[in-house]
Amino acid sequence: MNKDKTAGVVVPRDAIREHFGSSEPHQVIERVEQLLSYKEMPEGIDDELAAEGPALAHPSVQKLPLKAYLASALTGLSDEQRRTIFDISDRVNQICLESDIELYEPRKKTDPVHNSDVPDAEVFKMDHDRVVTSDLVIHLCHYPSTGAGEELGFAYASLVPIVLLAPGSQRVSRMITGIPSFKLEIKYEQPEDLNTLLSKRLLEIRPYLEERRVGLKLAQFNIVGERVRDLRLRAGLTGDELATMVGLKAESIRHLEENVDAISNPSLTHLRALATALKTTVAELIVPDLNEYILSQIQSSLYQRVPARFYDRMTPKDRNTLMRRYLYRVLDWLEKQ
């Protein structure tokens, strides 16, 4: 078995390859067709209960699935401006689809007109989490927007590449064009031109986006949050008390503790304040030792995956029991390889 120790963790490469790459091309196509043809939640679940059992492995699509976020002005637009944004959004969505990129359009979930009942805090959280977990942010620069500016700020902080789309005559704020991160600007004359311009650029940067996604795998674990929670509990502090000490709201502490690093992405200022309050160093918060790192990976994985009754009140004993079962089964499987 090949062993890759570059990341400090032993990786059973053959097993991974076998897991994700064993399908024949026709199987991949069938699988994709199944996924694409699946309609909204069915009335019954006859298909799900098919006798052959569930498909437990993830779909063996060779191309890495990518996600993009569409940032644009939505609030305070005239009807005509909304129409323009929606037309371009539909076009961008189609281009992304053809480029195997799943585009998230906030207007379909948190539109200020059609979804005005969604609470402000939820809009912030939903859109923030979407941006920082995306592989790409596409910004429509047609109209100024504080919301879109904020989203680009999130993208910058999380090193998410940005594509700026603007009509040829449009002057774009220098606060946008000046963002010092991976950024592409596409100017177009007619909306139809986008079909070629955007799809070509997406094709060009795809290898980079895929590489970035694989490279960020480690950020999908909750290292900082677990560490903060652990130290907070050891210090006998509640979330509220820690929040007060560092000048944040209790929700911020909860968000940090419960989310993977890629989503919580605390700033250096926050980390310094937390480290001081918890009588530790920033390094201790972000670089736990290998054992703790592995443990946090498993805990994070369990946290995301265990649908359990009273999960919020799960005791450490139960958490450990689940972890033991999990490790036992994984080790058993590895031994049989």
Added chain:
Amino acid sequence: MRNQPSLPDPERTADRLRYKIGEDTIPVDVQNVRKLWTNLSIIEENIDGPGYLLPLGKLGAEIIVRQADSLERKRFTIAHEVGHWTLGITCERKLGEFQQPTGVKRELVEKWCDLFAASFLVPRESIADYFRGVHEALLVTRLARAPKHFKVSEEAMFIRMYDVLGIRIAYIDIEARTIRVTRAFVPESVVPEIEKVLMAPEIQDLLGLKTFASKVKVGAARFTCGWGPSPDSRHTLLLLLPCDASGDKLAGTGRVASSRP
């Protein structure tokens, strides 16, 4: 919130699953779900919570139940976790990833799984069969035996009775000339209604009886009402079923027959 994804009908899902695994007798053998999903393990552990579903990717999943629980409780826990499993598979078929439905509050998912478990272990038609033709004088006795018949806890059985037949069931405490509800197996909003009926003079006149079951008229409303010893003989079990003007809902179990396809 808008655009919340809907969950499938828990009762129909449970019916389909029972059909798929060929379980058509009572008590339902919940372990037989492994006929359909051989990669689903059911194990007992010394845990604090009642049970968990631990998805293991391509290795399937484990349902972990609390060793110390009664058999009835374990059966319900397993059925509840099977509910999570079927929801996870539904998501996997839709999104390509095993997970619980997103955009639905966790409490709703848990409630769905409870309904699924109750429907799986206590099928609607079986309740109808169990009570069909039973004389009202024997209703309480029959009711007290139901948990053993279906191999579920009293709590699960009685809540299911309310869901399916609308029967209000409670433990009551009768002392001299007072009657008090000590535990009700109905939604909280229904408890005052039970208490109101028990306060009626027509009922108060019957307090000297240790067991009782008959139709009772309280004001303009009629009820099939009765009480008797609970399954473990530690409580007095109250049964209350409002009858509408068209007749007794329970006698022919017409409500049951007409409410299912």
